[in-house]
Amino acid sequence: MFLIFRTDQTWPDSPEELSVDLDPGEIAHARARRLKDNAIVHVGDGRGRRWAGSLSWNEKKSARVQLSGMCEHAANGFPIFSLLSAVPKSSRKDWLIEKSTELGLRHFIPAEFHRSVRERISPDRFQRLSREAAAQSESWFLPTLESALSATEIQSFLQQKLEDGAEVHILDLPDDSDRRSQDLFAESSKVSKNESSGASRVGLAEVVIVVGPEGGFSDEDRKLWKSLEQNYRNCKSIQLGHWVLRVETAAISYLSYLSISSVLN
Amino acid sequence: MFLIFRTDQTWPDSPEELSVDLDPGEIAHARARRLKDNAIVHVGDGRGRRWAGSLSWNEKKSARVQLSGMCEHAANGFPIFSLLSAVPKSSRKDWLIEKSTELGLRHFIPAEFHRSVRERISPDRFQRLSREAAAQSESWFLPTLESALSATEIQSFLQQKLEDGAEVHILDLPDDSDRRSQDLFAESSKVSKNESSGASRVGLAEVVIVVGPEGGFSDEDRKLWKSLEQNYRNCKSIQLGHWVLRVETAAISYLSYLSISSVLN
Known part of the structure; x- marks a missing residue:
């Protein structure tokens, strides 16, 4: 699983229209993992939710994740x-x-x-x-x-x-x-x-x-x-x-x- | 507590007559801790027993611990x-x-x-x-x-x-x-x-x-x-x-x- 976090915003439960740009560290990491166009990337809010999305490269210089998946919630039971x-x-x-x-x-x-x-x-x-x-x-x-x-x-x-x-x-x-x-x-x-x-x-x-x-x-x-x-x-x-x-x-x-x-x- | 281990021998319960020479690493450590003559050093067997002894330096080049204390045993109850x-x-x-x-x-x-x-x-x-x-x-x-x-x-x-x-x-x-x-x-x-x-x-x-x-x-x-x-x-x-x-x-x-x-x- 390629997982990144975005904690600085409040996400709606269904952010299908939203996209996330990878930061330089994440771009380097995605390259090292040899992620290609359309690879699945997960975006977590760090507070118990995450979404799956699809990666697209812009000439290996920048990369964007278009969110598409449903919101997953951490199972209950975490103290x-x-x-x-x-x-x-x-x-x-x-x-x-x-x-x-x-x-x-x-x-x-x-x-x-x-x-x-x-x-x-x-x-x-x-x-x-x-x-x-x-x-x-x-x-x-x-x-x-x-x-x-x-x-x-x-x-x-x-x-x-x-x-x-x-x-x-x-x-x-x-x-x-x-x-x-x-x-x-x-x-x-x-x-x-x-x-x-x-x-x-x-x-x-x-x-x-x-x-x-x-x-x-x-x-x-x-x-x-x-x-x-x-x-x-x-x-x-x-x-x-x-x-x-x-x-x-x-x-x-x-x-x-x-x-x-x-x-x- | 200055503690060293000697695991390569079988110790009697009362080794009052015994002494232990510090190895080079222990000597460096004892110096760093500024241990003086007659400082108390503990010697453990690494298997649940240890004894207290008294340090004596030989011109800071070598050091010996003369065991004197009673044998201490780890309390029962360790799985x-x-x-x-x-x-x-x-x-x-x-x-x-x-x-x-x-x-x-x-x-x-x-x-x-x-x-x-x-x-x-x-x-x-x-x-x-x-x-x-x-x-x-x-x-x-x-x-x-x-x-x-x-x-x-x-x-x-x-x-x-x-x-x-x-x-x-x-x-x-x-x-x-x-x-x-x-x-x-x-x-x-x-x-x-x-x-x-x-x-x-x-x-x-x-x-x-x-x-x-x-x-x-x-x-x-x-x-x-x-x-x-x-x-x-x-x-x-x-x-x-x-x-x-x-x-x-x-x-x-x-x-x-x-x-x-x-x-x-």
Whole structure:
């Protein structure tokens, strides 16, 4: 499937009269794939719909897709996963964007916790990497890159989400530097078994996965999680006791866990 | 924690009299971390045990760890996960090794399916990447790289595992190239709901996760899976219907799912 995305406009359900011009990157890609006139190209809106169309070249310099097919909708049953996460560096950041897109992430919210190293995500790079991954995995969804949150903005953001009925799952990564060997030993058998552990019973509401920095949450962060957990039944903190995971591994692992649970259970 | 591994010898539970010499890579790392005389270094056997010891430098050229601490054992409750997988290329291969180590993988079995592109794993590179990842994540386990299996060897390998009581979970990646758009649409709502879907009830036995090539399984592969499923209750095939996943993403996602399920459920 040759899939491109157009997210910047609102599509009607039946856009038979519409056409889409390929951009330079897409033209290069279509050439590499040796697409000929009349090849079928799919155009997705990145929000769960797509249409098939027919390609026509203008002397290999430009190319246009005339939409003809019916609108396809993603099947129901996709929970909305959002990731509010500390931002890892360099290739680990790229990998997080790519893999979370493959797994159908909807919203990426970069966050700066009290102990985070400040690291930015370039919107251009985010868009390029996520479009490539979404095309490759034939995804129905493109994740949106939301405004970065400072440590003091996280609270009101999460409160609003909780008020709106979203679930908030806070991943508590063990703090490497503070721990002694004996603590680690104890940690490795400590498992979150509270009643809220039914994370597999994910409905269709939004789930916001919160992943802290590798240095661990600060005392202020922890105070906030505690008060949120006390005030909202839809907020819980998750301890993945077995491992010391990097930010991007924790995020992808837990996203995988929720996604696969929602399919298999 | 400064953690090194020694897997090439059998350690007694109380090796107080023993010492370990750091190799050149470990020396460079210890220098970068500015470890001084008497710094605590942990030595793991990569199979669930480790000891603490005390570092002594010999003029910064060589360094020795005198073991002194008690033996620590990984807490019980780690299922044994093995991955029998097609091998992706270049950075995706490295990433698969790194992340599966972080998630506690025990055995990696490279496999060549009928439609696989032949791709090798260098034992040296595997060892380097997995040791770095295991040290970083303070893992109790180092994955072993098993002999690669040809397409014709896979059957007897899996039969032996099934006879020995292991669970075998076969991930059926959708075949991109053969599918039409309409099939994909149907596929995206097709979900494995058979009774064997209780993958979350993983015991402590070995689970062998089988991940096929991105081109999809061949008819011969499929015949084999069918006969295994008919003959062994502990063999099942899993359809992750929502996504077209790359080999390494499928492997890591499902490993995450099983690992986290074993902790949370």
